[in-house]
Amino acid sequence: MKFDKEFFNLGYLDRLSYKNTFIHNIDARVKVIGAVFYIIAVVSFPKYAVLSLVPFFSFQIFFMILGEIPVDFVFKRVFVVSPFIFFIAIFNPFLDRNTAFYLLGIPISYGILSFLSILVKFVLTVSIIIILISTTSFAGLCYAIRYFKVPEIFVNQLLFMYRYIFVLTEEAMRMVRAKELRSFNNKGLELKFYVKLAGNLLIRSLNRAERIYYAMLSRGYNGNMPYIKKKKLNFSDFLFILIMLLTIYLFRFFEPVDRIGKLMIGVIR
Structure with a gap:
């Protein structure tokens, strides 16, 4: 287990949330509202909807x-x-084998559609939450x-938990480094060490929590x-949430992919 790498990743997420970009400067309340409506719109699609969800990736x-969020970081x-x-x-x-349609002669069942729909909804909702956390300080x-x-x-409790994660991770990292320096001939750390690490970390965390309190x-x-003084929403905040909610509404109820598909079929005919 590379504690240095995990600690860096945790710190990177925190640093990423303090960038100075247009998205970062949007009020957190506006972004939370937008994310909530986005998730509601995505999960409200029928269980067989797949292509209708694609525009939400925009x-x-x-x-x-x-x-300025790296794509690989999110996915x-x-x-x-x-x-x-x-x-x-x-x-x-396996549970829903009824054929929905044929694609190049291959039968596509409703079960496959629901399977793909669940995966797409999952990717959309989780990725938007990660982006929200990456563009907004905790x-x-x-x-x-x-x-x-x-x-x-x-x-x-959320604030304490988030701040204490860094304290515990740093404490665990020091213990692992001390072990590695004292046993340089060992190529890896055995399971027995991690059991002791968990116990010692629990004791140290209790002592540290008491001192912090x-x-x-x-x-x-x-x-x-x-808390910081209440911040007033500005014009860019209102414009952002207005455009986002309007786009969500259009994607949800007008389903542009279906309309474009029907239009193309009509032109071909």
Whole structure:
């Protein structure tokens, strides 16, 4: 396990969210609203819809270009969690074998369509969430969901969890480095070491959490997290959400792929 690499990846995501681009400068509340409506629109498509979902990839392309987000960064993380949904959807072709249509003489069943639809919906929803996190600081996201009346205790737990991930990862990285320096003849780290690492890390995390809590109390912490002053939405924020919601509406209810396909068939005939 390469802790240095994992820590770098975690830090890279955090640094990526603080870039200065058009997408990064859009208010977090606006981006959260847009992402929620986007996900609702995607999952609301019928279970056999596949081609109708394709236009929604234009959002990812647009955001990754304007937000300067590497394509491989997004889709590597989509790929990491994809096995879970893949093994859920893989049974559909076997359970629903009724033929929907023929493609070059090959029968395409409704099960295959539902399988592809689930995968496409998964990629769309997960990638838009990753892009949202990559273009918005975690503190900004927490401020946004707190603005929408999410319980403050839940928001505080998210903030603590996110900040403490870096502390724990750094602590684990120091322990692994110490082990490697003391056993340079070993090519790898055995399973027994990782068992001890988990136990020691738990003890150290409890001690560290206690010290952090006392440090917060000494600085005036009373159970409420201070937040930045409320930011007013500007013209670019309103324009962004207006265009995004309008585009989502058009893609969802007018289904441009189907309309273009029918138009082409009519022209050919």
